[in-house]
Amino acid sequence: KAGVTQTPRYLIKTRGQQVTLSCSPISGHRSVSWYQQTPGQGLQFLFEYFSETQRNKGNFPGRFSGRQFSNSRSEMNVSTLELGDSALYLCASSLGGGTGDHEQYFGPGTRLTVT
């Protein structure tokens, strides 16, 4: 079974621009979560989508948004990029349905550099 895939793997953007990152979950997984990883703040939860609905949200500004499509693929968007948004953005998928479906599997991440 194919793992979680993320595109693009690397991205360089300029302050003020916006960016869209994509995540394809493991086949059959309906939950997709996004995380930001930086050396200073570690792994921080951005949001989770399940069946096209945002189910959980972290403490990030409204510039960070996401969506999920009917095939469970997900995108996250960051508008008005700031230098501090430079990070590794990780996507994780899980079955997400019942009480026992918590195992999350991560993709390789998208390395975003804002200049």
Add this chain to the structure above:
Amino acid sequence: GENVEQHPSTLSVQEGDSAVIKCTYSDSASNYFPWYKQELGKGPQLIIDIRSNVGEKKDQRIAVTLNKTAKHFSLHITETQPEDSAVYFCAARYNFNKFYFGSGTKLNVKP
């Protein structure tokens, strides 16, 4: 919200020795605790997990213990090998799939 603390931040052991990483969590509602291994340039890889109704779980050289009363859980790696060198993260699940992560432990296994 949840707060997960992880210690130590770095750990250096000799090949063949054991390594122990400890985490504490604050929210008693957390009921699922995974551990991840992250190698350079890769995403975190799930290596073992434990649910709140279980005190210990073992998978070959890796084991995890959970003390719900004290709100702490630990990762134990026995007979360490150089390929175990990586950054290890603990996490606690809070509300569906919202996870809080520890700050990570960089494990160095010296041959």
